[in-house]
Amino acid sequence: MSVSSPSFRELPILESGDRLTRDEFERRYQAMPQLKKAELIEGIVYVASPLRYRRHGRPHSHIMAWLGVYEAATPGVESAGNPTVRLDLDNEPQPDAILRMHESCGGQSRISEDDYIEGAPELIVEIAASIASYDLHDKLRAYRRNGVREYLVWLTQEQAFRWYVFQNGEYVQQQPNELGVLYSRVFPGLWLAVDALLTGNMQQVLGVLQRGIESEEHREFAARLVTRGAEGGA
Numbered sequence: 001m002s003v004s005s006p007s008f009r010e011l012p013i014l015e016s017g018d019r020l021t022r023d024e025f026e027r028r029y030q031a032m033p034q035l036k037k038a039e040l041i042e043g044i045v046y047v048a049s050p051l052r053y054r055r056h057g058r059p060h061s062h063i064m065a066w067l068g069v070y071e072a073a074t075p076g077v078e079s080a081g082n083p084t085v086r087l088d089l090d091n092e093p094q095p096d097a098i099l100r101m102h103e104s105c106g107g108q109s110r111i112s113e114d115d116y117i118e119g120a121p122e123l124i125v126e127i128a129a130s131i132a133s134y135d136l137h138d139k140l141r142a143y144r145r146n147g148v149r150e151y152l153v154w155l156t157q158e159q160a161f162r163w164y165v166f167q168n169g170e171y172v173q174q175q176p177n178e179l180g181v182l183y184s185r186v187f188p189g190l191w192l193a194v195d196a197l198l199t200g201n202m203q204q205v206l207g208v209l210q211r212g213i214e215s216e217e218h219r220e221f222a223a224r225l226v227t228r229g230a231e232g233g234a
Contacts, residue, residue: 014038018045022089037082040092042138055156059127062202063097063154067125069206070190073213076105076225077187085109085117085124091142097125099187105228108147122186123150130157140164144171149186154197161194181208189218 014028014035025040032038037048051057060081067079079099086092100121101107109119124143128135135153143151144166151164151171163182164171176182176194184190191212196204212218 014045014047016045016047019043020045022086022092025092037094039094039139040090041134041142043090044138046134055129056127058200059154059156060096062197062200062205063125063127065202066192066197066205066209067097067099069209070099070187070213074187074189074218074222074225076102076107076229078102080117083117085121086112087120087142087146091146093139093142095121095124096127099123099125099190101225102229105225108149120146120148122148123152123184123190124148125152125154127154127156130155136162140171144169150184159198161192161198163192183212188221189213189215 012028012031014025014032020028020040020043022040025038025045029035029038035047039046039048064079064081071077071079077099078101079097081097082094083098084092084094085098098117098121100109100117100123103110107122109117109121112118120143126135126139133155140151140153147166149166151166153162153164154160155162161182163174165174165185166172174182180193180195182192182194189209189212191208193201193205193208196202196208
């Protein structure tokens with residue numbers, strides 16, 4: 001069919017700043033297979049710019065390695081990179097990484113028939129350039145309102161890491177202990193050596209994580225998940 005034909009109808013594209021419903025956002029996104037990342041946050045479209053190697057690519061790889069090791073040691077827990085998440089009618093983010101409990105083990109999200117996450121994963125990680133990023137403003141508010149229980153933000157320009165825990169309707173930023181380690185409140189044994197992560201020392205990051213996985217609290221948590229999974233699948 002000729003482009004000049006009166007019956008030709010050009011498909012609309014996604015552009016940053018568009019204000020769309022979630023259904024229209026998904027329709028346009030699916031019509032742009034060449035587009036790798038776009039998000040709907042508080043009804044506004046954000047289309048990602050090309051990602052830099054040191055400021056995003058490598059940090060993302062390290063986060064996925066950290067979460068992947070924890071997943072491998074923890075039954076009923078799943079990690080994913082860049083999944084689309086249907087939070088509510090105004091928010092469909094594509095976080096850099098998530099960690100969720102399977103719904104059969106009591107998790108608060110589920111996988112839809114068309115293979116998207118629906119509801120809030122227990123833990124979300126975003127990699128942001130700086131504190132000016134929408135990751136620490138509109139997106140943070142959307143995650144908080146929808147009950148994401150832990151929200152982690154790696155600020156690559158400032159070389160800083162923030163770990164928020166949902167408490168009494170607010171996000172409270174956690175501080176590392178005297179050894180520089182942050183601990184998950186939702187996923188026992190998920191330990192993070194912050195300074196080692198920021199400097200790219202993944203051997204130390206995974207070593208500290210392994211100690212968390214070998215802790216009694218993680219063994220008890222894993223046992224509970226196995227029991228819940230067996231009950232949920234019965």
